Amino acid sequence: MLNGKFRLNDLSSQDILTEMEFYFENEEILGSRLLSIIRGNSAPAPGLSNITESGYLKGFVDLIFRYNGKYYILDYKTNFLGDEVSDYGQPALNNEMREALYDLQAHIYTIALHRYLTDKVPDYSYKTHFGGYFYLFIRGINENGSEGIYYDQPDQRVVDELNNYIGGSHA
Numbered sequence: 001m002l003n004g005k006f007r008l009n010d011l012s013s014q015d016i017l018t019e020m021e022f023y024f025e026n027e028e029i030l031g032s033r034l035l036s037i038i039r040g041n042s043a044p045a046p047g048l049s050n051i052t053e054s055g056y057l058k059g060f061v062d063l064i065f066r067y068n069g070k071y072y073i074l075d076y077k078t079n080f081l082g083d084e085v086s087d088y089g090q091p092a093l094n095n096e097m098r099e100a101l102y103d104l105q106a107h108i109y110t111i112a113l114h115r116y117l118t119d120k121v122p123d124y125s126y127k128t129h130f131g132g133y134f135y136l137f138i139r140g141i142n143e144n145g146s147e148g149i150y151y152d153q154p155d156q157r158v159v160d161e162l163n164n165y166i167g168g169s170h171a
Contacts, residue, residue, distance in 0.1 A: 008065065008074075015066040022112035023058040024166050031104070037161050038107050038154075039098075057166070061109045070131030071117060073109050077102070077137045088140020088147040097135065097150055106133045110154055111163050126156050 008016075063074040079096060081087045097103045110133060117124045132153030140148025 017064040073133035
């Protein structure tokens with residue numbers, strides 16, 4: 001993760017990419033299969049097991065930034081989790097990431113960035129160049145703590161399995 005003194009404002013424009021569009025061509029992607037890859041054997045979200053997407057999977061990543069040679073995804077969320085800063089602690093964020101399927105979204109974004117970097121960065125390797133993703137729940141962000149900040153770096157095995165399953169075109 002980043003050190004406590006990191007500020008996006010300190011990055012040069014060359015280290016920031018906003019609203020990166022991506023799309024994946026596919027024959028069939030089952031939401032339940034994606035979640036089983038991401039979450040392991042845990043039960044998928046209710047109602048997702050029968051969702052099938054066909055044709056294209058398209059999206060936009062809010063922000064990608066490079067810091068100390070690693071690339072990170074940053075996504076902003078305005079979800080209301082409570083009136084107190086403490087309502088945005090890690091247990092609440094972990095729950096919201098799963099319940100709102102943001103873990104699925106983050107992994108799809110990870111695949112998009114992974115493919116982009118594979119095409120653009122000489123000698124790219126996931127382990128060396130991918131730093132992880134941040135979800136900032138802005139209602140909980142404060143100067144005194146880490147409330148409202150969710151960070152993860154997916155295991156490379158999961159990324160490889162998702163990348164193979166999704167198939168199709170690059171970002």
